[in-house]
Amino acid sequence: MSLALGLAADIGGTNTRLALVENGRVREDTIVRYRNADYETPEAAIGAYLSETGKPRCGSAVLAIAAPISGTRIEMTNHDWILEAGSLSRLLGDARVEFLNDFEALAHSLENLNEGRLVPVQIPAQRPPANGTRVVVGAGTGFNAAALYPPRNGGQGTVGTGECGHMTLPVETARHLSLRDYLARGRGRASVERALSGSGLREVYEWHCLEAGQVPGPLAPAEIAAAARAGTDPLSVATARAWMDILGRVAGDIALVFMALGGVYLTGGVARSLQPFLSEPEFLAAFRAKGRQTGLVSAIPVYLLDDDFAALAGCAARM
Known part of the structure; x- marks a missing residue:
């Protein structure tokens, strides 16, 4: 697989959602969701995902986390995981790792909305x-x-x-x-x-x-x-x-x-x-x-x- 691949992760208090990104777009055929409770660490969950997808080497990774973002070590608010940029980079083959708040990622998603997934409440x-x-x-x-x-x-x-x-x-x-x-x-x-x-x-x-x-x-x-x-x-x-x-x-x-x-x-x-x-x-x-x-x-x-x-x-x- 190409080094141009990236990893996108949405790590919530209950579930982790993962996908590969190619040319700036999520590859929908690679989206999975794991229960956090099934893995002791985020590295274990991401490692399992990499194994299932053929061990791609990712050039970059952007992880949206349900926690305040400050620095390269993040403690989650509603789960006992700790995420460290250095550890995750090594797991991904020396990828560039960026942390976002999960709602920062959701807000960015509004720039390219799938209109078919919107249910009107007040128009x-x-x-x-x-x-x-x-x-x-x-x-x-x-x-x-x-x-x-x-x-x-x-x-x-x-x-x-x-x-x-x-x-x-x-x-x-x-x-x-x-x-x-x-x-x-x-x-x-x-x-x-x-x-x-x-x-x-x-x-x-x-x-x-x-x-x-x-x-x-x-x-x-x-x-x-x-x-x-x-x-x-x-x-x-x-x-x-x-x-x-x-x-x-x-x-x-x-x-x-x-x-x-x-x-x-x-x-x-x-x-x-x-x-x-x-x-x-x-x-x-x-x-x-x-x-x-x-x-x-x-x-x-x-x-x-x-x-x-x-x-x-x-x-x-x-x-």
């Missing part, structure tokens, strides 16, 4: 500005967001990232406050990620059960989402609607912070698992409820990015 009558800032907002194992600012003089746009999952959970009503207090128990505070994540979905479900005077059942987040979609468990349905209300409030706040007139793109495993509830009233009512800026956020396009491998394209864009 305003007026077209958004062609050079408007766009944001990607994701809820999966954790929560975060990133903005893609338009290029000033051609070339790539500029990405701004943060740690949005660790913002304080917004509260507006007495019921929101009760949920906030449940999520904050033993922790001192409730962050956005305490609700808008897989474990957060489970805790929102627990709160609904206790509010109804019932002992929470042993449902995992995926089972709660499945029961909500099927409509077989009223408490799971109530949980999904409450979760969408929170997502709408937070996504609307993020849209205002970044002035994301170009669009808001929702992603993440939990958001995708609850897709049918995006068409119910809770999400958009909360997204638009911004007082004097209700008109502004009502004019922002909102989509669900139904692509589990979008971050790989963002990695490829950086090679």
Whole structure:
């Protein structure tokens, strides 16, 4: 295989997605997804992938990681892996290794979107500005967001990232406050990620059960989402609607912070698992409820990015 090959990796708290990149584009026939729990180290997962793909020697590698990025040694936020650029470079045959925050990669993926993977949630009558800032907002194992600012003089746009999952959970009503207090128990505070994540979905479900005077059942987040979609468990349905209300409030706040007139793109495993509830009233009512800026956020396009491998394209864009 050619030395022009590169490796793209999207390393989340639960899964690692990998692909080879050739001439700046992801080779879709090489995309795989591994469970992090099946490997003791990232080197073990990447080494297994290289063996399965014929041991290609890669000239470069861009790894999107669910963690703050600083330096050449990264400790993940929601998993016990540590990634070291030198070790990974040697594994790949002395490749140039670059680390990105996973949402930085997702934001870069917005520059070359597969329109067929977009599910419309809010489409305003007026077209958004062609050079408007766009944001990607994701809820999966954790929560975060990133903005893609338009290029000033051609070339790539500029990405701004943060740690949005660790913002304080917004509260507006007495019921929101009760949920906030449940999520904050033993922790001192409730962050956005305490609700808008897989474990957060489970805790929102627990709160609904206790509010109804019932002992929470042993449902995992995926089972709660499945029961909500099927409509077989009223408490799971109530949980999904409450979760969408929170997502709408937070996504609307993020849209205002970044002035994301170009669009808001929702992603993440939990958001995708609850897709049918995006068409119910809770999400958009909360997204638009911004007082004097209700008109502004009502004019922002909102989509669900139904692509589990979008971050790989963002990695490829950086090679």
